[in-house]
Every structure is written in C-alpha cells, then in structure tokens.
Amino acid sequence: MSHKVISSIEVKNMCLEAGADAVGIIDIERKGIATERAGIERVYPKTKSIIAFMRAANRENVISEARYVANDELHRTGDEVTQISRCVIRQLNRSGVRGAYVNESWPMDMNRWPGKLWDVSHKTIAVEAGLGHMGLNRLVLHPEYGSCISLNSLLIDAEVDDYDHPLEKGPCIECKLCAAICPTGAISIDKPFDPMACMTHCYRENMIGFQDWIDAMISSTSMDEYLNRFRQDETASMWQSLSFKIQWKCGYCMAVCPAGSDVSDQFLRSRKLYMDDIFKPLKERKEPVYVLQGSPSEKIAAKNKAKKVRVVKPFIKRPIS
Template identity: 50%
Template sequence: MSKFDEHPTVKHWRKQEASEAKIIPSTQIDAQWLRHLCLEAGADDVGFVEIDRPEIADQRQDILAAFPPTKTLISFVCRMNRENVRSPARSVANLEFHSTGDEVNHIARQIVAELERHGIRGCNPAMGFPMEMNKFPGKVWSVSHKPVAVAAGLGQMGIHRLVIHPKFGNFILLGTILIDVNVTTYHQPIDYNPCLECKLCVSACPVGAISADGHFNFSACYTHNYREFMGGFTDWVETVVESKDRHEYRQQVSAAESASVWQSLSYGANYKAAYCMAVCPAGEDVIAPFLIRRKEFIQEVVKPLQAKEETIYVVPNSDAEAYVTRRFPHKQVKQVRNSLIPTSIRGFLGGMPLTFQREHSKGLNAIYHFTFIGAESCKATVIIRHQTLEIQNGHLGTANLAITADSKTWLKFLAKEQNIVWAIVRRQIRFQGQLRLLLDFGKCFPQ
C-alpha cells in the first residue's frame, strides 16, 4: 500500500476516477479549433509550428528545457496603436509597449488556462521580461519569439531586425505558447518579405545601428536603446558605487537621468528610442499614408524623431559615437562603458559579432590565433578583413598575431579588472607576432 493511499485527496480522486468514463487524452488537436480559441482570447493573428521545424532547431534545447513535453509552438501577435509608438514623447511610446506587452502575457495565460481545462498542458514564457537573469550576460530568454513568428507565417524580418506582419506591419508584439500535443495543420513562412527596404529606419536610428546594406550594429542599439535595462543599469549602479559623494555623482549623472532610472524602476524599464519601429511604413494597414503623401509622412513621422534634442548613449571610440557626432550634431553624446562584458571565454568568442565595430576595422587585414589555458581551455581563429569578422574553432591559416592567455586573466582584462602590462610581465598573457595588431584589434571592440 502506498503511503498516500489514505490521504483525503488521493481517496477523492480515485473515487471520482472510478465513477467517470475514461477519457483518453488527445495527442492531436484541430488547428481550426485552436486558432478560434486564440483569436477569441484576444490575439490578432496566430500560427502553429512543430517543435522539430528546422527554422527553430537552434532553439529546441532551450524550449524543451523550459517545457520538456513541447510538441507544438503557438505563435501569436497583438497589434499596437501606431500613433503612440510614433510619438516623439517616448513616454507615450513606452506606455504602448508596456500596455501591449501586458496584454500579450494576459492573452497567453488565458489560452493556457483554457487548454488546461481541455486536458492539454501548456506553458507561456514571458513576452519580454522576466527572463532567466541568472544566465546574464548570456542568453536569458527561453524562447526567441521572432524566428518562431516567422516560421509560423506571421511575417518576415525587416532590415531593422523586427518582424513585419503582412497586414499590421511592425506595430506588433509577439507571444509564444508551448503545448504538449500536435496540431492537425502547421503553418509555413509567408513567401515574400513585407519590408519595403525604404531605409527610413536607417535614417531615423540615432546611433546608426542599421546600415543601408543590411548590416546591424547590435552593440550600438543595445547601448542606447536599452540603457536602463540589464547592462546599462549595471553601469549606472557602478557609477553610484564609484562616486565619492553626491557632488561627484551629479557631475556624472544628470538629475534627469537619475529621475529616468527611478521611473524605469517604478513603472517598467523604458526604451530610449525604437525609432526604427516608429517610422516603418510596411504592412497593408499601414502603408497608405506613405504611398499617398510621402513627403508629408516623412515630415510628420520621421523628421520629429531626427530633430529631437536628446542624450545619446555610446561607447567611447565606437562607430555609434562617430555616427551621432556627424549625423545628429544637435543631439548630446554621452560616453558610457561597454556593458556587454563577457564572463566566459565562450561568451567572449560568441559575443564578438555583437560588439564588432565595422567602421573602425577599415584597413585591417589580419588573422589572430587565440589559445586559452587554465579554467577554460580552447583554441580559436579570428579573421578580420574587408570590414568583416569571422570566428572559427581551432587554429586556421597563418597567424599575424598569436595570443596565449590564461582564461581568467583575459576575462579580467576585458572587464578592466586586470592590468595587461602586469599580466604580460607574469606571462599570464603572451604574444607572438606584430603587437600593433593588438591595438588594431582593440579598436574593433572598444570597451
């Protein structure tokens, strides 16, 4: 006899089970029924993707870690009010982001609750936050909503790295639900990209993160737009800690900045820009003003964001700093520390494409061999040529500069906790080749 047999809950369940007809849980549900359920809950569009879809193969492990029985991903969108997002008053735009984000989470939870009543298990990761911050600065999200939405036929990625819905444009927020059953019909990506490649996002971005040729400078976007999130917030905390007194703090942080941090802590972290979304004219419901009166559209939507006087946060000697100074001289540039600081060698190598400064790599043509020893042992080749970055495992080709480093010492050097001169003297970091290439390397990844 099980020790639980006499427990009132167990006895009640067994009595109920014996009196009711056996219901065999379904392993497959009707796609039309599920779509109707999602739309009734408030979603504006929805699509279904099987867990084994090649387009999301790189996410499979994380998805199954969050919800092991996952067989299907429900991807859905909620529309935002466009004019709120377009407003130069970013408090208005952020209210729209927060309100729609809450709506996405509420709808997802409502769908999961209804499915549970039908004997279907489900899990709804957050639209945005909270995330698994114990993994920061690595991957902290359980599901990457954008590639799931693309696989589910809800749009394609524009050059601004946002999903553009064919009807609603990029004025959407995304939600994903994981369920433990198959669906009778799965959706496929749409066969065209709604992105017009009009380049308005390129012209509106205050830090030059989006290039006309499609290149994206992740660190430029992250440093400014997400200033009051994660790494940017940590940088602010370190400024507080390092200040001797309130006078020194006030010299580094304005009253407006302190109030802005308070506001983000009190009412949810605010984005500094998101102008790329604001100016995008793509989508059947959105495109008319751009086609009918293009000059007026640019004057009303794009120009106010470009003309706005504001503080732009940049890493010193970065492409973003040079861009803002040249393109928007009326905006105030503020130098801040790079907050994308790796805590592992794997993070260092994997994060390099995110912090690579293409413009600062002009004229550099070099092969670097890294050999890390100690706590994390590995070899890697970094090739910088023609303003591109390539990273390979192992040592390939002939190195122009070979770097051998104790892994912990190298990470401390990147975090500015270790003087590289002392590390060289103690032979914790060793070089072979042209040392000037180390300086050139550093220019491509400013701290």
C-alpha cells in the same frame, strides 16, 4: 502515453477570441526553429507544437514624439499578450492539452548574465509560423500591422492537424527609413544589426545602464563627479524606470517603419507628409544618445546635432556570437 491531435482552426479561433490579432502554429520538429529547440525544451520538455501569435499596438502611441506615451502602449500590449497566453492555455487545459507560455520579454534568466538570457526567440518562431518576416530593422513585420506588434509563443503538448509555413514574401518595402532614423547606427544598410549599440542606448535604464549607475555611485568621489555621469534628469529618469517600468530610450525603428498595409498606403501616397509627420519629429528630437566609448556609434550619434552624445564606459565585455 496519450497521442493528442487537436484542430488548428479551433486553436486559432480560441486565440483570436482571447484578443490575438494573428496566429500561426508549427511543430517542434520544424528545421527552421532548430536553434530554438534546446530553449523550448528547457521551458517545457513535452512540447509538440508551438502556437505563435501577435497583438498589434496602437500605432499613434508608438509613433508619438512623447516617448513615455509610446513606452506605455508597448508595455500594455506586452501585458495583453501575456493575458491572452494565460487565457488560451487555461482553455486548452479544459480539453486535456497542457502547455506553457514563454515570457513576452522580461523577466529573463539573470543567472546566465552576461550570457544569452532568453530561451525562445519569438521572432524566429513567428517567422516560421507565417506571421511575417524580419525587415531591415530586424523586427518581424506583419503584412497588415507592420512592425508595431508584440509577439508570444505558447508551447503545448499536443499535435495539431494543420501546421503553418513562412510567408513567401516579406512586407519590408526597403525604404531604409529605419537605418536613417537609428541614432546609434545599430541598423545600417551594409552591416549586420549591432545589438550592443542598440542595447547601450535604448536599454539605458535596463541592466547595462543600471550597472553603470551603480558604478557611478560607488566610484564617484564627489557629487559633481556623479552628476557628470548621471545628470539630475538622468537620475530622475532611472528612478522612473525602476519605480514603474523601463522607459525605452528609442524604438524609432519600429515607429517610422511604413511596412504593412495598415500604414504603407499613407507612406506611398505622400512620402513628404510621412517624413514631416512621423520621421522628422523623432530625427530632430532633442535628447541624449548613449554610446559605448570608442564604438562606431560614438561617431554616428555625433552627426545629428539634435542629439547629445553621452559616453558610457564599456565595462561589460561580452562576446556576441
């Protein structure tokens, strides 16, 4: 079997030229990615090294109160990340290196529903490869671009002459704005991140909400009963997500995060201006917040009078471990 060792600098330049904003490379034996190894091997069993890279999204879109503008930008950054991955893999192929990229997010393995659907956690890989550290918002924060980034991982069958390591210090400045803006309480200062709270709201038009929609259509005995569960605007919104791409209902923890040199100066110069321009429009945005019946989110969401609490039936029972 051939033993390929390629230049780290050359691979990184290849990624940067293809459009990546930052790149790091780690080897498959790295202890910090032990939880990812089985998934990596499922996707590409010959993996010897993993290239982690990120591309920054346009921040002004991501922070916009017009959330369709933020969502479009995040989808397009995700598509660009996929394009960069394909371009780099094809170029590596020309020098005899083979590899596979892992989907940026969706589609995932729905055969495993309601289990863990994804094979490789890009955040874990990115942290090991020195692209940043997770903040209180559980997003990877890059020292320059902060949270408004998309990540991807390329699995390749060659060794690299120089590997990267985690950054010594994370860019989170512990301002706690992510916890203060989170409409569901998924992010809090003293409790672990609550993925189900986030998923029920932010992913309302993804698989959980979709199943709730089917349930509403089948079990409603009249149009009034259906409209009680899915108002006209909610049905229209579901149509939009299914016809185009999912419209996330939130992402505010990404929008308000001032970590990263690109934006932290703005926050540190005038906290008041930052709150007025970026935090308040989202905090005071009139919108529905979706919560599971009887969950802590139900009470947390009700505290913000700008939000209309919409209770979702907890029919998906999944142990989170």
